[in-house]
Amino acid sequence: MVSRTKSPKPTKVSTTVSKVIRNYQQDKDKLIQILLYLQSTLGWLSREVLTEVSEQLQVPITQVYQIASYYKAFSLMPRGRHIIKVCLGTACQVRGSPRLLDTISAMLNLKPCETSEDMRFTLETVNCLGCCAMGPVVVVDETYHTKPSPSDLRKLFESAK
Amino acid sequence: MTVTLQIDGKEVKAREGMTILEAAKEAGVEIPKLCYHEKLKPYGACRICSVEVERKGRARIVASCGYPVEQGLVVRTRSPRIDRIRKTLIELIAPTTMVDGEVVGEIKKLAKEYGANIHRFESRFRAKPTRCILCGQCVRYCDEVIGEHAIGFVGRGIERRAVFFPEKAKACLTCQACFDLCPTGKIPSETDFVVFDGFSIDDYLAGEL
Numbered sequence: 001m002v003s004r005t006k007s008p009k010p011t012k013v014s015t016t017v018s019k020v021i022r023n024y025q026q027d028k029d030k031l032i033q034i035l036l037y038l039q040s041t042l043g044w045l046s047r048e049v050l051t052e053v054s055e056q057l058q059v060p061i062t063q064v065y066q067i068a069s070y071y072k073a074f075s076l077m078p079r080g081r082h083i084i085k086v087c088l089g090t091a092c093q094v095r096g097s098p099r100l101l102d103t104i105s106a107m108l109n110l111k112p113c114e115t116s117e118d119m120r121f122t123l124e125t126v127n128c129l130g131c132c133a134m135g136p137v138v139v140v141d142e143t144y145h146t147k148p149s150p151s152d153l154r155k156l157f158e159s160a161k
Numbered sequence: 162m163t164v165t166l167q168i169d170g171k172e173v174k175a176r177e178g179m180t181i182l183e184a185a186k187e188a189g190v191e192i193p194k195l196c197y198h199e200k201l202k203p204y205g206a207c208r209i210c211s212v213e214v215e216r217k218g219r220a221r222i223v224a225s226c227g228y229p230v231e232q233g234l235v236v237r238t239r240s241p242r243i244d245r246i247r248k249t250l251i252e253l254i255a256p257t258t259m260v261d262g263e264v265v266g267e268i269k270k271l272a273k274e275y276g277a278n279i280h281r282f283e284s285r286f287r288a289k290p291t292r293c294i295l296c297g298q299c300v301r302y303c304d305e306v307i308g309e310h311a312i313g314f315v316g317r318g319i320e321r322r323a324v325f326f327p328e329k330a331k332a333c334l335t336c337q338a339c340f341d342l343c344p345t346g347k348i349p350s351e352t353d354f355v356v357f358d359g360f361s362i363d364d365y366l367a368g369e370l
């Protein structure tokens with residue numbers, strides 16, 4: 001195998017990853033759990049983190065990325081301090097969430113999956129949050145909002161620093 | 162253990178554990194395939210190898226690259242039903258493999274043989290014409306035979322892509338085994354083998370694929 005060419009600094013990333021992997025008994029079958037844990041603590045899965053996981057767990061990087069890019073729960077790009085999720089599930093679509101998405105998109109000047117340059121907001125879409133009766137649903141930092149009006153949204157975004 | 166089965170009216174002897182596709186090949190009957198490779202585990206992705214099998218008078222359609230031979234099985238590798246299925250399959254993958262208004266590689270040969278209308282689904286095609294049919298031969302060959310894991314699949318659904326991992330691809334310069342495997346010729350025509358511009362994980366992460 002090729003030895004690591006990067007400088008031998010025992011980076012913080014490698015220590016973080018090795019701790020997590022040890023907590024999961026170095027078990028390859030727990031790859032998804034390991035990634036979920038890293039996602040929730042780091043906010044996103046960088047190339048560096050995933051490379052560490054691949055090397056330390058001895059799972060090919062191709063396989064790590066195949067899984068990390070498959071599930072929506074994982075984010076492969078940095079995310080902002082505030083996460084806005086617009087539900088595009090069937091029920092919310094019928095109740096007008098695509099228009100809501102357009103409104104939010106215009107307000108924040110972000111397309112879905114984009115993060116603002118000041119790292120303040122990330123706009124995401126999801127497919128059904130399991131509360132269709134509340135639709136159209138927008139989640140801002142884990143708080144659910146039912147059919148928010150443009151002025152509700154503006155207030156929300158202004159208060160999010 | 163050998164079993165005897167019938168392929169296109171011929172009595173064929175085959176070893177137990179062989180697939181229909183392999184037994185047919187030994188008997189000189191070629192079945193079309195897009196994701197099968199003799200050195201790789203059956204994958205069953207493309208379904209172009211579909212054949213009709215008949216057992217106890219009941220006929221059904223199976224993917225011959227993964228279906229094991231059985232004593233007394235009656236197999237038809239060509240029939241109006243099979244030809245129709247293959248024709249539709251080719252029509253469905255045609256838009257992805259269109260280069261300058263023409264389908265390329267293996268798909269071109271098959272389209273001709275089965276009289277496929279390559280424009281049939283064009284107007285309803287919403288994905289990007291990546292020239293990749295996701296047969297997985299490159300990815301699986303690199304994993305199962307070469308062991309380098311230099312190319313892999315990312316994303317899902319219509320956004321699924323085969324991408325190279327440049328840091329793993331040092332061996333590619335001399336290996337290039339996936340060149341000849343790719344049924345659409347995407348790999349030889351789009352790879353530079355140095356930075357994999359437009360074909361790498363980094364392009365994918367940048368949202369450019």
Ligand code: SF4
Pocket residue numbers: 292293294295296297298299300323342343344345346347348
């Ligand atoms: S790049 Fe070619 S060999 Fe690889 S999955 Fe796509 S079509 Fe198959």
Ligand code: FES
Pocket residue numbers: 087088089090091092093127128129130131132133135137
């Ligand atoms: S469709 Fe939006 S919550 Fe179910």
Ligand code: FES
Pocket residue numbers: 193194195196197204205206207208209210211224225226227
């Ligand atoms: S060759 Fe059998 S499914 Fe592709």
